Amino acid sequence: MKSDIMPDQTQFMAESPLYEEVGLDNAPEKPLSELEIKKRQQKKVMRIIIGLVTFLLVIGGIFAFIKFRYGSEEEASSEIEEVKLDEVIVGPFNQRLLELENELELADPNQEELPFPPIDFEISLEK
Amino acid sequence: MLFIKNLLLSLFLISFFLFNSDLIYAQGDEAASVIVYEKESLSKDILQLKLQYRSELEEYRRLENLYIIAKDQYHNLGTLASLEDAVQKTQEAMDSRSKVLRTYLRLLRLKLLSQPGIELPDKKDAEQSLLSALQKIEQHQQQLVEPLDKPQISEISDNFEDLAVQVEEAAYQTLAVMAIGELQTIHDKAIVLKDDMEVEIATAGGALKSTERKRSFDETDRVLNTLKPEFDAVEEKFSKPSTSGYKGVYGAIEDRLGLIHSALSQALTFLGELLKI
Numbered sequence: 001m002k003s004d005i006m007p008d009q010t011q012f013m014a015e016s017p018l019y020e021e022v023g024l025d026n027a028p029e030k031p032l033s034e035l036e037i038k039k040r041q042q043k044k045v046m047r048i049i050i051g052l053v054t055f056l057l058v059i060g061g062i063f064a065f066i067k068f069r070y071g072s073e074e075e076a077s078s079e080i081e082e083v084k085l086d087e088v089i090v091g092p093f094n095q096r097l098l099e100l101e102n103e104l105e106l107a108d109p110n111q112e113e114l115p116f117p118p119i120d121f122e123i124s125l126e127k
Numbered sequence: 128m129l130f131i132k133n134l135l136l137s138l139f140l141i142s143f144f145l146f147n148s149d150l151i152y153a154q155g156d157e158a159a160s161v162i163v164y165e166k167e168s169l170s171k172d173i174l175q176l177k178l179q180y181r182s183e184l185e186e187y188r189r190l191e192n193l194y195i196i197a198k199d200q201y202h203n204l205g206t207l208a209s210l211e212d213a214v215q216k217t218q219e220a221m222d223s224r225s226k227v228l229r230t231y232l233r234l235l236r237l238k239l240l241s242q243p244g245i246e247l248p249d250k251k252d253a254e255q256s257l258l259s260a261l262q263k264i265e266q267h268q269q270q271l272v273e274p275l276d277k278p279q280i281s282e283i284s285d286n287f288e289d290l291a292v293q294v295e296e297a298a299y300q301t302l303a304v305m306a307i308g309e310l311q312t313i314h315d316k317a318i319v320l321k322d323d324m325e326v327e328i329a330t331a332g333g334a335l336k337s338t339e340r341k342r343s344f345d346e347t348d349r350v351l352n353t354l355k356p357e358f359d360a361v362e363e364k365f366s367k368p369s370t371s372g373y374k375g376v377y378g379a380i381e382d383r384l385g386l387i388h389s390a391l392s393q394a395l396t397f398l399g400e401l402l403k404i
Contacts, residue, residue, distance in 0.1 A: 093327070100313055101175055116231075119228070123191075123220050126284075
């Protein structure tokens with residue numbers, strides 16, 4: 001009667017592959033049919049295409065963002081420049097005009113600053 | 128699945144950056160313009176004299192009322208006591224009147240000297256008139272230092288009539304020359320401002336705006352040019368005072384100065400509109 005326990009480890013090591021369970025993965029592959037090969041190839045191509053599209057979308061998004069950001073910056077800076085130019089040209093004139101308006105307000109002949117004092121020139125004891 | 132995951136991730140990242148950039152721009156939009164209003168600069172002396180003038184005028188009004196009451200009482204009662212009171216109150220009122228006039232003339236002189244834009248000969252003439260009137264006022268005031276009796280009061284009162292005319296003439300001559308000078312200065316400044324604006328902004332903003340501006344500048348020019356004969360007429364009246372003297376001149380040119388003021392106001396409004404085109 002043969003026991004399950006093998007005291008001889010050397011023999012066991014040599015025979016151990018014989019006792020291993022044969023799984024599906026290790027099972028020798030069946031030769032693939034042409035249809036299956038085509039399907040697998042199509043899947044690979046699809047994966048590559050999807051990866052490429054995703055990559056292009058990300059790159060496109062980044063480009064769009066950069067363009068938008070720098071574009072709006074340029075636009076804003078040109079607007080600010082325009083405003084600054086206007087201020088540079090018109091600002092001093094506004095200031096001078098404002099000063100003139102103030103001076104004109106003070107020079108109103110109907111609103112004398114120092115009218116002749118309302119005093120009696122005929123102070124006397126006579127009636 | 129992988130595609131959808133990648134797509135959502137990239138969309139999320141893009142939207143995050145875009146939203147962030149909007150925030151940055153929103154924070155950076157801070158434009159504040161400060162307009163500084165420059166008020167009329169008065170010298171310390173003018174300010175002090177103004178305060179002194181006001182208090183002296185108030186004091187004069189109080190003493191004038193007392194003088195009127197005392198005079199009425201004297202004429203009603205005719206007693207020695209009421210005469211004494213009336214003489215005293217009259218003398219006080221006269222003295223107070225001299226103080227008011229003296230301070231007023233000094234104030235006018237300082238204002239005249241501090242004002243730019245007046246022809247030097249006109250300024251000197253007006254100042255000379257003021258100084259001469261001031262000297263006479265001080266002499267008149269000296270007579271009021273000692274206690275006076277009724278005849279002395281009457282004599283001083285009679286003499287003051289001539290002095291009053293001289294004081295009025297000096298004052299109105301100065302008021303007229305200052306009023307003309309002020310408006311003349313504003314007129315000159317407005318012309319310079321218009322010319323500078325024409326050089327700087329006439330051609331800015333394209334052909335359509337240029338044409339609009341050209342028409343506006345022409346209209347402003349027209350308004351400013353109509354003032355030249357007005358100023359000439361005013362100056363002619365001032366240089367040749369009639370028998371009514373400078374008081375009459377001042378009264379005569381007041382209306383014309385009012386018209387000049389209105390026209391200048393219109394010209395400045397035009398210039399303001401031009402800056403907005």
